[in-house]
Amino acid sequence: SQWGEENLQALSIQEGEDVTMNCSYKTYTTVVQWYRQKSGKGPALIILIRSNEREKRSGRLRATLDTSSQSSSLSITGTLATDTAVYFCATDATGYQNFYFGKGTSLTVIP
Amino acid sequence: EAAVTQSPRNKVTVTGGNVTLSCRQTNSHNYMYWYRQDTGHGLRLIHYSYGAGNLQIGDVPDGYKATRTTQEDFFLLLELASPSQTSLYFCASSDRDNQDTQYFGPGTRLLVL
Numbered sequence: 001s002q003w004g005e006e007n008l009q010a011l012s013i014q015e016g017e018d019v020t021m022n023c024s025y026k027t028y029t030t031v032v033q034w035y036r037q038k039s040g041k042g043p044a045l046i047i048l049i050r051s052n053e054r055e056k057r058s059g060r061l062r063a064t065l066d067t068s069s070q071s072s073s074l075s076i077t078g079t080l081a082t083d084t085a086v087y088f089c090a091t092d093a094t095g096y097q098n099f100y101f102g103k104g105t106s107l108t109v110i111p
Numbered sequence: 112e113a114a115v116t117q118s119p120r121n122k123v124t125v126t127g128g129n130v131t132l133s134c135r136q137t138n139s140h141n142y143m144y145w146y147r148q149d150t151g152h153g154l155r156l157i158h159y160s161y162g163a164g165n166l167q168i169g170d171v172p173d174g175y176k177a178t179r180t181t182q183e184d185f186f187l188l189l190e191l192a193s194p195s196q197t198s199l200y201f202c203a204s205s206d207r208d209n210q211d212t213q214y215f216g217p218g219t220r221l222l223v224l
Contacts, residue, residue: 031211033211033212033213040217041217041218042115042201042203042215042216042217042218043154043201043213043215044214044215045211045212045213048211048212088153088154090154092211098144098156098159098167098169099156099213100156100170101146101153101154101155102153103151103152103153104153
């Protein structure tokens with residue numbers, strides 16, 4: 001498996017709070033993608049970070065990547081109820097054209 | 112915005128039945144993928160393709176066939192469906208020059224009785 005010990009996590013927070021989700025992976029990756037999946041929809045890419053980057057920002061999103069510990073995090077600041085979704089990280093299979101997806105973090109933001 | 116459509120959106124069949132799931136993308140992407148999503152497992156890759164007539168095996172291919180008839184169309188075939196194939200199936204596509212971004216369809220929910 002590409003992943004460390006990982007279960008589907010569930011987080012419930014109040015609107016306006018900040019939240020950080022983590023994922024760890026076992027083998028080298030050139031990029032970590034973070035996807036958001038809202039109820040009844042397919043996943044959608046929200047941010048990606050490459051192996052030569054330590055941090056990437058996009059609006060209220062911040063992704064970090066630590067290649068030495070093979071881990072990545074996604075932070076959302078000032079959460080909104082519309083951020084309620086399952087968040088997945090995905091890593092590439094070096095040399096192939098596909099990605100491995102983690103099991104995800106279910107985030108509920110209470111208005 | 113890339114567009115990926117799937118049909119049917121919901122399907123019920125019986126054990127041993129024959130099922131075809133369809134996916135179409137209208138953005139001239141080279142790569143197309145079939146995933147299944149199950150609670151506790153996240154998204155798992157079944158098959159993928161990088162062009163018409165091409166097929167690559169993913170991580171959970173057993174019991175599934177796939178065919179890429181055109182650049183736009185990718186089909187997933189379950190010829191002898193089993194209850195273990197009850198799942199939510201997603202199709203995705205990506206571009207040769209920007210493989211990092213996969214665009215997903217809305218999903219097909221399959222129930223095998």
